[in-house]
Amino acid sequence: MPLLICRTCPRYDAHATGDFGRELNAAIARHRQGGTLLVRNVACLGGCPDHGAVAVDGPGKTRVRFTGLGVQHAEAVVQAALAYEASTSGTPADWPIPAELAEHISSVTFKRTAVPTRDTASSGMSP
Structure with missing residues (x-):
């Protein structure tokens, strides 16, 4: 499962x-669990103009993209990647997304997976 x-x-x-x-690669390399991740650096994840894009992806799983991240999110990115890897579907509702990343999930991910946001979950409406 690549990050x-x-x-x-x-x-x-x-x-x-x-x-x-x-900077993010260096921070992940310093993280105690960072060495267990398969990291792939790609030319673009389509997060523009909200740069700072990462995604978790695996065969048969939903790709989840986060945007607007900085090096300060390295710990949360590692935790998200490990939780995603342990999930069966990859759908955001199937694994614990670190609180620091919850507001950074790409809108494309939400549209494709119909994951309720806090506002829509409390109102009973779908996104």
């Missing part, structure tokens, strides 16, 4: 392009 990290974020800042991926 996908955008290697071009922030894509439209010529002076900082690629910084996010390099």
Whole structure:
């Protein structure tokens, strides 16, 4: 199960392009469980203009993309990747998403999986 990290974020800042991926990779490598993850650096995860994109993905599972992340999210990204790997479907309702990442789930993920948000869950409406 790879953890996908955008290697071009922030894509439209010529002076900082690629910084996010390099910094997040370094933070994950320093994490005690980071070495257990298969990390793949990809050219783009389609998070623009909300750079700082990562995704968890695996065969037969829902791809879940997070955007607007920074190096300060490294711990939560590692925990999310490990929880996702242990899930059977990959659907966000099937595994515990770290609180720090809950507001960073891509809207594309929500549209494809019909995961209720806090607002819609309390109102009984679907997203």
